[in-house]
Amino acid sequence: MAKKNPQEDIARMTAMLREALGGHLDSLVLYGSVLQGIVPGKYTDTNLVCVLDEITIASLDAAALALAWWTKQGYPPVVLLSRDEQRDSSDVFPLEYLDIQHQHRVLAGKDAFAEVAKHPQLHRLQVEHDLRTHLIRLRNGYALAQGDAGKLEKLMAESLLTFLVLFRHALLALGEPLVLRMDDIIEAASRRFQFEPQIWRQIHHARHDSLRLSKAETRSLFTAYLGDIQKVEREMERQ
Numbered sequence: 001m002a003k004k005n006p007q008e009d010i011a012r013m014t015a016m017l018r019e020a021l022g023g024h025l026d027s028l029v030l031y032g033s034v035l036q037g038i039v040p041g042k043y044t045d046t047n048l049v050c051v052l053d054e055i056t057i058a059s060l061d062a063a064a065l066a067l068a069w070w071t072k073q074g075y076p077p078v079v080l081l082s083r084d085e086q087r088d089s090s091d092v093f094p095l096e097y098l099d100i101q102h103q104h105r106v107l108a109g110k111d112a113f114a115e116v117a118k119h120p121q122l123h124r125l126q127v128e129h130d131l132r133t134h135l136i137r138l139r140n141g142y143a144l145a146q147g148d149a150g151k152l153e154k155l156m157a158e159s160l161l162t163f164l165v166l167f168r169h170a171l172l173a174l175g176e177p178l179v180l181r182m183d184d185i186i187e188a189a190s191r192r193f194q195f196e197p198q199i200w201r202q203i204h205h206a207r208h209d210s211l212r213l214s215k216a217e218t219r220s221l222f223t224a225y226l227g228d229i230q231k232v233e234r235e236m237e238r239q
Helices: 007-024 057-072 082-087 094-102 120-144 149-173 182-193 197-205 215-238
Strands: 025-031 048-052 081-082 104-109
Touching: 007 025, 007 048, 007 057, 007 104, 007 149, 025 082, 025 094, 048 057, 048 082, 081 082, 094 104, 094 120, 094 149, 120 149, 120 215, 149 182, 149 197, 149 215, 182 197, 182 215
Parallel strands: 048 081
Antiparallel strands: 025 048, 025 104
């Protein structure tokens, strides 16, 4: 669970990696919803990409303490790439690279994401793949919750940002402008895919506090949430 004020941790991690890796550190970049105007909290992504001149056992050993400390604070594991891997991976991770390019902060070294090669067909395929993959996981999560309102609320809160990021890229794949802020994604997606934005606003703005809904109300909210996601996934398949 990420801390509510991660800036001190980010600064400390930057210093630790600088000291541990020295001249082998090519670039350290921060990205994720922490940079998208979202109040930091347990459902906020605070992600780091660390690019080295090359990745060896020696460099992994050198960075080990810093990497372990970072994950112990509750943040996602640092993405480690060699300089060559970073340069050649825009076709492997087209969604992630576009997101990083459009909103990131350089913490050390050069801006490795100032320019990113575009791969529209691969981008669309990844959008479709990820939408279906996370949709399947969401359905399984619902079944495992067995109607428990608290578990369903948590399932929606934990999956919301993932689906909004995928909606952003679904819109982009269909020729819509790139939208970064989550509230704006909700508005744009609800217009393009014809669903009611209110339930998404409700979940979005209640991620840090309990919705305090009854079991029946939570089930109804989840039903609408799931239906909207299925609608977007089907629309991507039809286009």
